Amino acid sequence: MALRSLKTTWDLQKHAYHVLIVALAVDSPELFNRIAEAFGSKVVMKFVILLWGDKSSLASEGKIPVFNYREILDLGRESRKSAPDFNDARQQYVYEAINSDDIATLVYTSGATGNPKGVMLTHRNLLHQIKNLWDVVPAEVGDRFLSMLPPWHAYERACEYFIFTYGIEQVYTTVRNLKDDLRHYQPNYIISAPLVYETLYSGIQKQISTSSAARKFIALTFIRISLAYMEFKRIYEVVSDAIL
16 A cells, blocks of 8 residues: 655656556545546556545546445445355455565655655564554553644554554644644644644744733743753653663
């Protein structure tokens, strides 16, 4: 499986040629229509999955089978009904053996410094995050993560595998909705890229600098207290680990 955010049809063509994809999942008819001309005649594709929207709005001309999300679910249910011994057959099925060093996924780089590259990640790469991220983020069942990154982002994917493995709740948000979602969901952790935090920090600093003297004093005092708390917490953790 290869996951990428696509900004141009050229991006799509490059990735399609590289991974020899056989299916395409799109979130709207508008996106499909934008890429259909460049995609349909040049890449061998067996079917398209439309997540939202009306299939009648697609410019596919019946060349490629299109299924909406509901139809995919219905096909799965029908398949199970047509095989009464489905569960027994699944238990007896001999799956192809895989090991930790087999390729699990292709993740494409952004292409900011050149042509996008398909990075091959093994099962071991992904399992490493699941096994070791808890040492940095000791989350527990009942905790809540707020994610601001798209699901195809490598860091977001690693965090998602960790979250789902440990039965932790995840909420997706955007920069626009962050303020309201922080208040509503009260997350224990936030998943994002440094640029987002830098933008938020700059906005907060700007707001503080234009506040009254009293508000500025209160805000800066709490910031200093917070920084001191985090510093003492790090010292405590280092000393505790050394003693134990």
